[in-house]
Amino acid sequence: MTSDGKSLDILGIKPLADAALIVVKGTVDGAGAFLGRICLPAAEEFGLLLRDKVNGWRTQNATNIANAAERILSERENLHELHAHPRIVGRILEQGSWEDSEQVQQMWAGLLASSCDADGKSQGNLIFIGLLEQITSSQAILLEHACNIAVKRRSKSGFILADSVYLPIEVIMSILGISDLHQADVELDHMREIGLLTPDSGFQPNDDSGDITPSSLGLNFYARCQGYVGSVTDFFEIPPNNHAEVDGDQSGERA
Template identity: 40%
Template sequence: MNEKNNSLDILGVKSLGDATNTIITKSIGGIESFLKIVCKPAFEEFGLMLGDKVRHWRVNNIINVLEKSQDKLEFRDNKLELKINPRIALGIIENASLTDENELQDLWSGLFAASCNHDEKNDENIIFIDFLKSITCTQAKILKYVCENSIKVIYNNGLMTSEKLILNVDKLKEISGILDLYRLDRELDHLTHLNLIGQDIFNGSGGIKISDFTANVTPTTLALNLYVRCNGYNGDPQFYWTNNIIHKKSSEIKTITVIGSEK
């Protein structure tokens, strides 16, 4: 038996049916060595999951996420010398396995890639796992839009924030694909509760303003950091953005950017 088959046997693939075995064997070939290198405990946990037919769907989700993570990392001389903290790796694998939505898988893969560095004890990105596992696919679409389209402000003290961003309901429906006004408001309420977007008063919470059917969706500094990490970047967030950036003194007052309002 060759080395590759031995490795796959350790993962428990043989316990699966022939058809499933063929699919999993083919899929795991591309990520097996990758996961072994960056985090052995995560590799072993992954192997346990492969031995459970009930978790086949979750395994496929993890494979997709890890394959996307590899694409976001740079290899030197065909070698990967980065490591990831086991707490982060296991947390991402456990939670990312629960979704097959491309938008969310992209975010999980980016967070995995951003957490790979030269210090496997580095656990700074663990705070983003709770945020990411708490948002819906709709909320991910809204966050992506507001983080990419808001004007980022770099103050002279080094703090990065965003200018106030207001969207009307029609624009929010277009971004999210949600036509149900009540559901849309709930999605915004939750993002506000997570401190990822700005706040408005609507029945005592964040969301859509009843007076003009607009919402304050200004991404917080936390949201901008989350977005950057979920795109595979682990450097200083202010250097990630190349567009829509202005520099201000900390004493300056923020202006308001309105997108989608009626003229």
Template identity: 35%
Template sequence: MNENKGLDIFGIKPVASAIDSTVKKSLEGIEGFLTLVCKPALGEIGLMAQDQVRYWRLGNAIKMLEKAKGKIEFNNDKLELKSHPRIGLSIIENSSLIDNDFVLDLWAGLFASSCTLDGQDDENLIFVDLLKSLTTAQAKILKYSVENCRKILYPNGLVTADGDLTVHADELKKITGVNNIHRIDRELDSLNYMGLIPSLSGGFSASGPDLVANICPTYLSLSLYIRCQGSSLDPDVFWKDKLITEEQLNKEKEEIAKKEAEERRKVAEEKRKNKE
């Protein structure tokens, strides 16, 4: 690829000499990608390159786009998907403020899942607003909760997480890398407020003897996770081989209830024998 031609597309030829050679190469690498999936974003990237203040953001945006490119499938070496400009620009703008590799990977997945055949689907705006509101600690909590919960398929086709996923504060410290329990409690309250963990049982219970929180993900969390993996599939398809049906869940509960009843009967019988 002709270097000057690539830089001209971004409108940064006048400042090309001031741009790091590694950044130049990265710009050329995403030039064709953006031309195909979100051409209006070329101007936004060009502005970042020309502005010294925004230059740091440019590196973050490029890293996110490189990750996104790796998450999209090409058909016969040709990309046939496009991102709605409103979403593509918003993702680039927000991800450029992030230098955390873990969170950038989530933005990349969201960008990839925003690409559709006609480029007119704007549903991911819901998830842009959610993701930009998450702290790194909250993003880690959600990832853990979604990956470790049981997912239930109901006859109507909807999927929800099993109602309970309790985690001790010590485990949450490991998950988040945060050692302050008060901050973790605030993070949980915020997730609760955003509708990403249960509104009634999510977060620490102040009256309990142990600091244990229910971080079971809501349906919105499940959907956010899928989109941030680069997929636009619905939960019943995305996890089709890992779901438990409502019927199976009810049978499981019945078996547990029978075992508990049998244990209580044995205890009662043992007490009766001891009295005799």
């Protein structure tokens, strides 16, 4: 430390550090401007996050989410007329900022984008925020895979359903990135218990394959996490006449 209170730059890295700080500040300011545009209270919420004791890490995560949401919304014609409910934005900033997985950050961004509409009063995505808070990055990857490979249909009443999806146990473990069979079993059990997979999903004691069929809730959740705001059947491009035969005990799989 010099006599005037300034630290010595022995390695000559101060200019680089200052430049990095400018870039980070610019990125954060840009995210703050976007949040302020879609929800004014969110700008203050973001400011509180900046003062958090772990602000460097959490702020970067929240900034990534906000910037990704803005990119999604940029594809909608009325971008500057869209707003989100403060409760939604606050929850997404609070919970999403703890997540450093790029995959899950993108899902938080999708929820933020799909929460925006003309009046900013909808709170429907609170349901999906509660689900996203509960899943791991491994489960997010598995759900995406299941939703993409499943054959999706409409029930006669118009609800979305997926045909059963079975994969070898080793393939499921590879998708999850897990080498422990029992941990993989727990992951699937949890996804089933929170409703993202169908009631019969998971592993069976004497089978060498597992059922990862996404539920109607899981399909809706995935669509909203991609930033989609229309009908889930349109998101998956299901033809109107592509009907599924539904047994009576499956009638609860409606969304």
